[in-house]
Structures are given as C-alpha cells and as structure tokens.
Amino acid sequence: MKAVLFFLTVAGAGWGIWWKIDSRVKEGEKSTEGRIRAAEERASKVAEELSGFKLRAAETYATKAGMEAQTAQIMRAIEGVGSRIDAISERLDRVFEQRSTRTRT
Numbered sequence: 001m002k003a004v005l006f007f008l009t010v011a012g013a014g015w016g017i018w019w020k021i022d023s024r025v026k027e028g029e030k031s032t033e034g035r036i037r038a039a040e041e042r043a044s045k046v047a048e049e050l051s052g053f054k055l056r057a058a059e060t061y062a063t064k065a066g067m068e069a070q071t072a073q074i075m076r077a078i079e080g081v082g083s084r085i086d087a088i089s090e091r092l093d094r095v096f097e098q099r100s101t102r103t104r105t
Helices: 002-060 064-104
Strands: none
C-alpha cells in the first residue's frame, strides 16, 4: 500500500509540475502570437512605405541621361558667357587703343 501511495504522490507531483509548465507555455504562446501579429503589421506598413519611397525616388532623382543633358546645357551656357566676356575684352581693347592713338596725335 505504501508503494502505491508513494507512486500516486510522485505521479501527482509530476502532473502538477506538468500542469504549471503547460499553463506557462500557453501564456507564452498567446503573448507571442500578439507580438507576431504586431510585427507582421509593422513589416507590412514598412514594406508599403518602402515601395512608396522607391516610386518617389524613381520619379524625382536624376538619371544618368538626364544629368548628361543638363551638363551639356550648362556647358553651352558657360561657353556663351565666356564668349561674351571675350567680346567685352576686345571692345575694351579697342576703346583703349583709340584713346592712346588720340593722345599721341
């Protein structure tokens, strides 16, 4: 009888421990499910924002061909300014030449 009682005591203690462990595992699973759902929602939101950013970046950032076209336009404008400066210096040279020939005569 003592052996049966000992066996029942050990089995009861084991079942009690198992019951506690099982309840803690279930609580952990529930809290983990909530965290997983929240993480999935955040991940989907971030994915949507990223796709929006990619679209905006593709629309607004310069492409290589666009940069080449703008560079060519800027270089033409700089060359035009340079030719105007050269023309002004030639005009100034003529004015000074005329003044120096007038003062010599």
